Amino acid sequence: MKQCNLSPPKDSERPLPVIGQIACVKSAPFRGLIFTTKELLRKNGKLIAGCFVILLLGVSLGFFLFPKFEDRIESIVEQMFAGIIVKENRFQTAINIMVRNITVSAIVILTGIVFFIPPTIVFINGFVAGLVVKFSMSRGIALSTVICGVLPHSILEIPAFMIAAAFGAKIGFSMLFPKQKSRKKAFTESLKEAAYVYFLIVLPLMILAAFVESYVSTSMVL
Numbered sequence: 001m002k003q004c005n006l007s008p009p010k011d012s013e014r015p016l017p018v019i020g021q022i023a024c025v026k027s028a029p030f031r032g033l034i035f036t037t038k039e040l041l042r043k044n045g046k047l048i049a050g051c052f053v054i055l056l057l058g059v060s061l062g063f064f065l066f067p068k069f070e071d072r073i074e075s076i077v078e079q080m081f082a083g084i085i086v087k088e089n090r091f092q093t094a095i096n097i098m099v100r101n102i103t104v105s106a107i108v109i110l111t112g113i114v115f116f117i118p119p120t121i122v123f124i125n126g127f128v129a130g131l132v133v134k135f136s137m138s139r140g141i142a143l144s145t146v147i148c149g150v151l152p153h154s155i156l157e158i159p160a161f162m163i164a165a166a167f168g169a170k171i172g173f174s175m176l177f178p179k180q181k182s183r184k185k186a187f188t189e190s191l192k193e194a195a196y197v198y199f200l201i202v203l204p205l206m207i208l209a210a211f212v213e214s215y216v217s218t219s220m221v222l
Contacts, residue, residue: 036196037196037197037200037201040193040196040197041163041197041201044166044167044170044193047166047167047169047170048162048163048166050119050166051118051119051122051162051165051166051169052162054119054122054123054126055122055123055125055126055158055162056126057123057126058122058123058124058125058126058127058128058129058130059126059127059129059130059133060130061126061127061130062126062127062128062129062130062131062132062133062134063130063131063133063134064130065130065131066130066131066134066135066138069131070135070138073131073132073135074135076128076131076132077132077135080128080132083096084096084097084100090214090215090218091214093214094210094211094213094214094215095210097209097210097213097214098206098207098210098211101157101160101161101206101209101210102203102206102207104121104161105160105161105164105198105202105203105206106164106198107121108121108122108161108164108165108168109164109167109168109171109194109198110168111168112165112167112168112169112170112171112172112194113171113172113175114172115169115170115171115172115173115175115176116169116172117168117172118164118165118166118168118169118172119165119169121165122161122162122165125161133146148217149217149218150217151217152212152213152216152217153209153210153212153213153216153217154209156205156206156208156209156212157205157206157209157213159205160201160202160205160206160209161202163197163201163202164194164197164198164202167190167193167194167197167198168194170190170193170194171187171190171191171194173190174186174187174189174190175187
């Protein structure tokens with residue numbers, strides 16, 4: 001069976017869009033999935049890294065500006081987990097967390113048509129996370145305990161969220177700066193890439209993170 005050449009194209013050849021390269025690996029579809037996923041992440045690495053920087057900035061500001069929000073943080077925390085945590089039913093809690101995370105990550109991508117919305121959502125989430133960490137510490141919970149409570153699921157959830165935000169923002173950027181393509185084509189390609197990483201990377205990570213948070217993270221702090 002004939003297989004496409006995935007090596008870099010010559011100057012006279014027109015390169016395939018990354019999302020289209022998977023069709024070239026007809027004799028090894030799984031290899032095609034891995035290749036396309038790696039290429040998409042590599043191609044958009046700067047956007048993903050930028051979202052991580054914005055998140056860290058939000059966390060830092062939330063942590064240090066906690067005194068200004070101290071009187072409101074308890075109600076914020078209650079609203080965050082209202083209807084999510086179901087006592088004595090970890091499976092239902094995991095489902096609730098999963099639905100919330102999947103919904104938020106989808107919104108982050110879809111709102112990317114306005115490119116600054118996904119980074120703004122990332123910053124706000126980071127800011128609230130910083131407030132919650134400082135709030136927990138103010139209630140006598142050690143920082144090491146807080147870290148143990150968020151690390152197991154965060155190593156899955158945060159990268160997934162950053163990838164969703166980066167590809168969401170790219171949709172907006174592609175319409176503002178289509179380069180040599182038409183805006184319609186640039187938008188369509190970016191939307192396809194976003195859908196691709198959502199279903200193959202973001203969605204599985206968010207599902208796994210939800211169950212880790214419900215069954216593992218909570219056990220480490222209780």
